[in-house]
Amino acid sequence: xxxxxxxxxxxxxxxxxxxxxxxxxxxxxxxxxxxxxxxxxxxxxxxxxxxxxxxxxxxxxxxxxxxxxxxxxxxxxxxxxxxxxxxxxxxxxxxxxxxxxxxxxxxxxxxxxxxxxxxxxxxxxxxxxxxxxxxxxxxxxxxxxxxxxxxxxxxxxxxxxxxxxxxxxxxxxxxxxxxxxxxxxxxxxxxxxxxxxxxxxxxxxxxxxxxxxxxxxxxxxxxxxxxxxxxxxxxxxxxxxxxxxxxxxxxxxxxxxxxxxxxxxxxxxxxxxxxxxxxxxxxxxxxxxxxxxxxxxxxxxxxxxxxxxxxxxxxxxxxxxxxxxxxxxxxxxxxxxxxxxxxxxxxxxxxxx
Amino acid sequence: xxxxxxxxxxxxxxxxxxxxxxxxxxxxxxxxxxxxxxxxxxxxxxxxxxxxxxxxxxxxxxxxxxxxxxxxxxxxxxxxxxxxxxxxxxxxxxxxxxxxxxxxxxxxxxxxxxxxxxxxxxxxxxxxxxxxxxxxxxxxxxxxxxxxxxxxxxxxxxxxxxxxxxxxxxxxxxxxxxxxxxxxxxxxxxxxxxxxxxxxxxxxxxxxxxxxxxxxxxxxxxxxxxxxxxxxxxxxxxxxxxxxxxxxxxxxxxxxxxxxxxxxxxxxxxxxxxxxxxxxxxxxxxxxxxxxxxxxxxxxxxxxxxxxxxxxxxxxxxxxxxxxxxxxxxxxxxxxxxxxxxxxxxxxxxxxx
Numbered sequence: 001x002x003x004x005x006x007x008x009x010x011x012x013x014x015x016x017x018x019x020x021x022x023x024x025x026x027x028x029x030x031x032x033x034x035x036x037x038x039x040x041x042x043x044x045x046x047x048x049x050x051x052x053x054x055x056x057x058x059x060x061x062x063x064x065x066x067x068x069x070x071x072x073x074x075x076x077x078x079x080x081x082x083x084x085x086x087x088x089x090x091x092x093x094x095x096x097x098x099x100x101x102x103x104x105x106x107x108x109x110x111x112x113x114x115x116x117x118x119x120x121x122x123x124x125x126x127x128x129x130x131x132x133x134x135x136x137x138x139x140x141x142x143x144x145x146x147x148x149x150x151x152x153x154x155x156x157x158x159x160x161x162x163x164x165x166x167x168x169x170x171x172x173x174x175x176x177x178x179x180x181x182x183x184x185x186x187x188x189x190x191x192x193x194x195x196x197x198x199x200x201x202x203x204x205x206x207x208x209x210x211x212x213x214x215x216x217x218x219x220x221x222x223x224x225x226x227x228x229x230x231x232x233x234x235x236x237x238x239x240x241x242x243x244x245x246x247x248x249x250x251x252x253x254x255x256x257x258x259x260x261x262x263x264x265x266x267x268x269x270x271x272x273x274x275x276x277x278x279x280x281x282x283x284x285x286x287x288x289x290x291x292x293x294x295x296x297x298x299x300x301x302x303x304x305x306x307x308x309x310x311x312x313x314x315x316x317x318x319x320x321x322x323x324x325x326x327x328x329x330x331x332x333x334x335x336x337x338x339x340x341x342x343x344x345x346x347x348x349x350x351x352x353x
Numbered sequence: 354x355x356x357x358x359x360x361x362x363x364x365x366x367x368x369x370x371x372x373x374x375x376x377x378x379x380x381x382x383x384x385x386x387x388x389x390x391x392x393x394x395x396x397x398x399x400x401x402x403x404x405x406x407x408x409x410x411x412x413x414x415x416x417x418x419x420x421x422x423x424x425x426x427x428x429x430x431x432x433x434x435x436x437x438x439x440x441x442x443x444x445x446x447x448x449x450x451x452x453x454x455x456x457x458x459x460x461x462x463x464x465x466x467x468x469x470x471x472x473x474x475x476x477x478x479x480x481x482x483x484x485x486x487x488x489x490x491x492x493x494x495x496x497x498x499x500x501x502x503x504x505x506x507x508x509x510x511x512x513x514x515x516x517x518x519x520x521x522x523x524x525x526x527x528x529x530x531x532x533x534x535x536x537x538x539x540x541x542x543x544x545x546x547x548x549x550x551x552x553x554x555x556x557x558x559x560x561x562x563x564x565x566x567x568x569x570x571x572x573x574x575x576x577x578x579x580x581x582x583x584x585x586x587x588x589x590x591x592x593x594x595x596x597x598x599x600x601x602x603x604x605x606x607x608x609x610x611x612x613x614x615x616x617x618x619x620x621x622x623x624x625x626x627x628x629x630x631x632x633x634x635x636x637x638x639x640x641x642x643x644x645x646x647x648x649x650x651x652x653x654x655x656x657x658x659x660x661x662x663x664x665x666x667x668x669x670x671x672x673x674x675x676x677x678x679x680x681x682x683x684x685x686x687x688x689x690x691x692x693x694x695x696x697x698x699x700x701x702x703x704x705x706x
């Protein structure tokens with residue numbers, strides 16, 4: 001069963017719009033688990049099934065690897081001499097890893113001072129050239145687009161169409177794992193590449209047996225919710241750093257996906273995001289990064305408000321990145337460990353045994 | 354292909370010594386990628402094939418999940434009211450996650466002040482009760498063994514035989530992924546549970562088509578190499594925290610595995626470990642925790658010294674944990690990011706385009 005998973009470019013090759021001669025630059029990404037979430041289902045009132053698509057188990061710890069294997073494979077086919085991206089962290093790590101795999105230099109632009117350690121650690125570990133700009137993610141994206149226009153350096157942000165080709169495969173995996181399409185698919189929305197890619201995947205799922213398409217539920221952080229409010233956010237703010245994006249590149253495409261799917265997009269507060277984040281780790285045993293929990297937070301909020309009815313529905317929540325991407329958030333509100341001497345009596349006392 | 358991976362207890366159920374009525378407490382662990390490592394092969398002189406068994410892609414970020422799904426499943430069958438372990442970090446995170454999944458309380462003992470942030474973050478995130486002791490891992494292990502003897506609290510360290518039942522499945526996956534047994538299997542050795550489990554797996558691999566068994570190459574950190582030197586280390590020291598263990602619980606079993614496999618065990622310095630760690634990330638695009646790189650470091654050292662001949666051999670190196678477990682090590686020696694203003698001219702200058 002496991003033996004021959006070849007990575008998603010090879011596995012889905014004939015369904016991806018990539019150059020025929022593009023090599024598969026792979027770290028065997030994709031094929032991530034779909035974990036049952038009975039406690040979330042219970043929180044929603046029961047009478048439904050909930051699953052977590054745990055994208056944090058991609059090689060660099062986030063869903064970005066799906067798009068990156070495709071984008072870097074295409075960049076090699078196109079003769080790029082290097083790759084560049086703007087990033088809140090996850091894209092940087094992924095671009096850096098796949099660039100290594102392809103033997104290309106990688107440069108990443110990050111907003112100075114606002115990136116979680118675990119995320120920057122990835123890009124640094126893989127040897128990327130990290131450039132911190134005194135500006136936002138959106139500033140960085142504008143800059144790298146201009147660089148790509150003027151040079152032989154390939155842009156690997158999700159404005160690169162190959163990225164969506166790779167990312168859409170997650171929709172197919174979900175259908176294969178469930179045996180059919182879910183009724184709802186819930187996910188965080190930042191730059192809106194992922195929601196666009198999932199919708200692309202579901203609409204191209206004609207040759208699988210999933211039947212109908214899901215309704216999409218997108219969640220933005222309240223301090224960074226341009227698609228919800230219809231207004232670009234010049235200084236987006238949220239502790240969910242991966243979706244701190246004020247001017248999404250795939251804004252219109254996301255709106256189309258939500259409309260076509262008869263779905264919804266809403267904003268969730270940081271408090272609601274972190275509440276879902278802790279719930280997932282402490283009740284389901286699934287540790288994701290804070291932004292990943294936004295989809296679950298949005299689902300809970302929508303159901304509580306009566307805007308979404310989940311009775312008898314099968315719901316998939318996409319957890320976009322691993323909790324280890326942002327260890328600081330995990331330890332931030334935690335009590336200090338209990339400290340004891342190294343003897344049995346001391347231990348028996350604290351465990352109350 | 355991916356759709357029905359049910360986690361390793363269910364997948365391998367009839368080959369694991371667990372109570373028949375034990376439920377499968379699972380996060381869909383196992384089924385991890387075996388990534389080709391052409392640059393390592395080149396470093397060894399070519400004429401061989403090298404693969405990385407990337408165990409960091411288990412749900413909590415390390416191979417410990419394999420043993421833990423089995424141990425917690427068995428603990429539930431045994432009617433445990435809680436679980437406890439001593440840990441250098443990875444076991445703690447894994448025990449905490451699977452305890453959540455089973456609805457059991459989890460207590461973890463860690464050596465105070467010597468655990469990497471990413472590792473402690475896991476246990477904290479999953480809501481474990483973390484107890485820091487003024488002693489070593491070995492002290493902690495002694496203490497939790499005594500607690501388990503006196504209470505209804507299940508010990509889930511690798512002295513628990515169910516742990517090895519789960520962990521041995523990695524050997525089977527390797528054989529299935531390669532289509533046969535590797536010639537060498539290289540891995541880090543700390544408490545020696547993993548090397549014992551792999552050997553158990555390979556010796557029980559009779560009904561798969563792998564044929565012969567691999568030679569095992571175990572690597573211990575030079576400051577914490579009791580099995581290599583034959584002398585217990587009272588104050589083990591290494592920056593590879595996951596293998597900082599001076600009195601391995603599976604010491605004799607590891608020696609037997611090495612002897613029976615006609616393998617070898619050697620010590621590698623922290624410098625050699627970190628050199629391999631950086632090589633894997635920067636040349637192969639695979640980011641592991643420092644201790645995980647010890648197997649690769651030991652392989653390189655043995656080949657350079659002429660102690661192991663790899664011509665025409667197929668070699669698997671086990672990377673036991675994800676690099677995100679220890680982000681501090683990734684950023685420790687790294688140059689600061691280049692800082693620039695958010696404008697195109699500044700960017701064009703630094704990328705030399």
